[in-house]
Amino acid sequence: MNDLTIILSSLKSRWLNTTMSVFLTAFGVMLSLLIVQFSSHVENRVNADGRGIDIVVGAKGSPLQLILSSVYHIDIPTGNIPYDEAEKWMKHRHVKTATPLALGDNWKGYRIVGTTPDYLHHYNANLLEGRLWRKPFEAVAGSKTDLKMGDTFKGAHGLTEGGHVHDEEQYVVVGITKETGTVIDRLILTSLDSVLNIHGLAGVEDYHDDHHHGGEHDHHDEEHDHHDEHDDHHHDEEHDHHDGHNDHHDEHDDHGHHHEHTGEPEITAILMTTKSPIANINIPRIINRETILQAANPALEMARLTSMLGLGSRSFTALSVLLISIAVLNIFTGLAGSLENRMGDLAVLRAVGYSKKRIFKIIASEGMMIVLAGTILGFLMGLAGFNIMAEIVTPLGASGASIHFTFSFVLIFISVLLAGFIATLLPAIRASNVDVARQLSHNA
Amino acid sequence: MKAMPDIFAVNNLKKSYDGKDILNVPSFNVTGHTLLLGPSGCGKTTLMNIMAGLLPSSSGEITFEGTNYSTFTDTQLDDLRAKNFGFVFQRMHMIGHLNVMQNIALTQTKYDPDRIKQLMSDLGLSGKEEQKASDLSVGEMQRVAIARAVANNPKVIFADEPTSALDDKNTESVMDLIFTQAKKTNATVIAATHDSRIKKRFDNVLEMSS
Ligand SMILES: Nc1ncnc2c1ncn2[C@@H]1O[C@H](COP(=O)(O)OP(=O)(O)O)[C@@H](O)[C@H]1O
Numbered sequence: 150m151n152d153l154t155i156i157l158s159s160l161k162s163r164w165l166n167t168t169m170s171v172f173l174t175a176f177g178v179m180l181s182l183l184i185v186q187f188s189s190h191v192e193n194r195v196n197a198d199g200r201g202i203d204i205v206v207g208a209k210g211s212p213l214q215l216i217l218s219s220v221y222h223i224d225i226p227t228g229n230i231p232y233d234e235a236e237k238w239m240k241h242r243h244v245k246t247a248t249p250l251a252l253g254d255n256w257k258g259y260r261i262v263g264t265t266p267d268y269l270h271h272y273n274a275n276l277l278e279g280r281l282w283r284k285p286f287e288a289v290a291g292s293k294t295d296l297k298m299g300d301t302f303k304g305a306h307g308l309t310e311g312g313h314v315h316d317e318e319q320y321v322v323v324g325i326t327k328e329t330g331t332v333i334d335r336l337i338l339t340s341l342d343s344v345l346n347i348h349g350l351a352g353v354e355d356y357h358d359d360h361h362h363g364g365e366h367d368h369h370d371e372e373h374d375h376h377d378e379h380d381d382h383h384h385d386e387e388h389d390h391h392d393g394h395n396d397h398h399d400e401h402d403d404h405g406h407h408h409e410h411t412g413e414p415e416i417t418a419i420l421m422t423t424k425s426p427i428a429n430i431n432i433p434r435i436i437n438r439e440t441i442l443q444a445a446n447p448a449l450e451m452a453r454l455t456s457m458l459g460l461g462s463r464s465f466t467a468l469s470v471l472l473i474s475i476a477v478l479n480i481f482t483g484l485a486g487s488l489e490n491r492m493g494d495l496a497v498l499r500a501v502g503y504s505k506k507r508i509f510k511i512i513a514s515e516g517m518m519i520v521l522a523g524t525i526l527g528f529l530m531g532l533a534g535f536n537i538m539a540e541i542v543t544p545l546g547a548s549g550a551s552i553h554f555t556f557s558f559v560l561i562f563i564s565v566l567l568a569g570f571i572a573t574l575l576p577a578i579r580a581s582n583v584d585v586a587r588q589l590s591h592n593a
Numbered sequence: 594m595k596a597m598p599d600i601f602a603v604n605n606l607k608k609s610y611d612g613k614d615i616l617n618v619p620s621f622n623v624t625g626h627t628l629l630l631g632p633s634g635c636g637k638t639t640l641m642n643i644m645a646g647l648l649p650s651s652s653g654e655i656t657f658e659g660t661n662y663s664t665f666t667d668t669q670l671d672d673l674r675a676k677n678f679g680f681v682f683q684r685m686h687m688i689g690h691l692n693v694m695q696n697i698a699l700t701q702t703k704y705d706p707d708r709i710k711q712l713m714s715d716l717g718l719s720g721k722e723e724q725k726a727s728d729l730s731v732g733e734m735q736r737v738a739i740a741r742a743v744a745n746n747p748k749v750i751f752a753d754e755p756t757s758a759l760d761d762k763n764t765e766s767v768m769d770l771i772f773t774q775a776k777k778t779n780a781t782v783i784a785a786t787h788d789s790r791i792k793k794r795f796d797n798v799l800e801m802s803s
């Protein structure tokens with residue numbers, strides 16, 4: 150007769166312990182998988198999206214919120230900042246590159262980001278098809294946004310689905326980016342002016358035009374790629390002129406739906422790279438102390454965040470280790486506890502010719518079947534759990550969280566199997582050394 | 594006249610626990626159905642376990658069909674038992690979570706369900722194939738134990754106190770069943786008991802005393 154029959158029958162005869170051990174193992178495995186998966190996801194996103202950004206400048210508020218909203222696009226911005234004020238710092242002599250961002254709208258949850266082509270360059274994002282925006286309301290869609298070339302859509306107010314729809318203006322998709330594995334994949338990019346205009350603010354270029362050049366729209370469309378230089382030669386003459394309008398930045402949310410383009414231009418944030426590590430420290434210090442703006446260091450803020458998350462994930466790790474330990478102990482007590490009653494059975498098997506090795510294998514297999522079933526169940530539960538969480542936890546879904554098979558998976562499986570094997574070892578050895586003569590002549 | 598060696602030949606066999614001899618068999622040969630008869634504690638079970646290769650002796654020699662197996666390794670003994678010996682244990686020792694068929698099949702080195710079904714019908718167990726052993730009556734267990742002992746067609750059937758707990762009627766019927774099955778496969782029965790009621794069925798009787 151097949152030993153598997155004996156093993157399964159025995160497991161079934163103590164099904165309560167068996168199912169409990171299987172589920173405990175499964176929960177432990179599931180939890181460790183989720184931890185590994187989420188921390189590797191967070192780490193990947195933190196690294197890919199934050200790469201090369203030295204300083205983020207935005208409205209005062211929580212520095213972490215500023216970083217999360219403007220670098221990772223998972224929180225709401227701290228507010229808006231006057232463009233003139235921002236421009237001063239974009240031109241600072243220790244600033245190497247500065248990419249302005251204007252947030253405020255979304256399409257089906259994908260954030261519409263008014264920016265410059267520098268933003269694409271920063272992430273080495275190339276176009277899969279089409280071209281960059283040239284006119285207001287032309288947009289370049291990220292590879293994962295469900296938008297196709299030529300699609301038209303209307304932005305909705307707010308950064309999550311369900312805001313007021315800006316009925317009057319319609320975007321048209323003129324380009325699609327190649328997949329980059331960064332936040333770009335899930336953004337819709339357009340010119341700064343598109344976003345500013347739709348919220349009733351003067352465009353950055355309009356703004357200059359209105360005051361100095363009087364309607365040279367064509368000129369600016371052509372020059373879009375060179376906007377940095379363009380900004381350059383207006384900046385110094387202008388900024389004094391606009392210093393008095395700083396208080397406008399809060400009105401954006403309240404009065405953002407009319408289209409008179411009268412408000413002073415405001416943006417949400419600037420992503421900067423500097424020319425020296427010293428500047429990384431000095432520029433934020435000056436900005437935070439002497440201006441209405443806030444500057445934050447992404448590396449610093451994310452280190453703070455991951456150490457906070459790390460604390461959380463450490464307690465989850467402890468919990469999963471605890472669960473697996475309980476499962477293993479449960480397997481051990483299930484085997485060892487039932488062994489007392491089974492010694493007679495095992496003596497019979499030995500008497501009819503089953504070798505010690507075979508008895509060892511039967512008992513060890515009982516434990517390993519539980520571990521294996523628990524591991525497989527835990528793996529499936531982990532997959533399902535991850536997908537459900539990616540579905541309901543918006544930042545995870547928005548950041549494109551998906552299961553990646555990493556070496557840690559293998560490590561989890563090996564350690565669980567090993568722990569299970571150790572738990573079965575003692576009972577199996579004891580079982581294989583059953584004193585046959587004594588058990589059989591035992592008078593109960 | 595005998596070309597064949599004796600089934601068992603025992604020479605100067607001794608067993609002691611903690612320096613105290615509890616068994617001393619100078620010379621003893623098994624040529625037919627044999628009964629080890631004697632009062633409780635005289636060493637019947639001990640001798641039987643040694644003969645069955647379940648217990649090592651302290652000294653002396655013991656052969657089965659001419660082969661000295663007192664020096665066999667564990668696995669050699671496992672093999673010897675699996676191929677040649679069947680057991681009817683005093684306490685039946687059914688494996689409770691297995692069904693009747695499975696309990697009987699345990700002893701078969703090659704699974705033979707037809708043989709099991711034939712045995713079950715011989716022993717009046719037909720229809721109980723799927724029943725869990727733990728749910729059987731004592732009488733049924735006794736018969737399953739006999740079926741299990743002979744299912745692999747052993748050369749020797751060991752039975753330790755097969756009838757001690759039974760009344761006269763049941764004693765006769767159990768011994769009938771054992772000897773009927775033994776005859777069919779030409780097996781030798783070696784039983785140990787303090788119950789002289791069954792003495793008459795055996796070719797040889799080894800009277801033991803403590
Ligand atoms: N493992 C053991 N350790 C010590 N003494 C034992 C052991 N097994 C049996 N004995 C002793 O050996 C003697 C013979 O036992 P046993 O062979 O069971 O007798 P019987 O089967 O004739 O009743 C008894 O006195 C018993 O107490």
Ligand SMILES: [Mg+2]
Nearest residue numbers: 590637638753
């Ligand atoms: Mg006895």
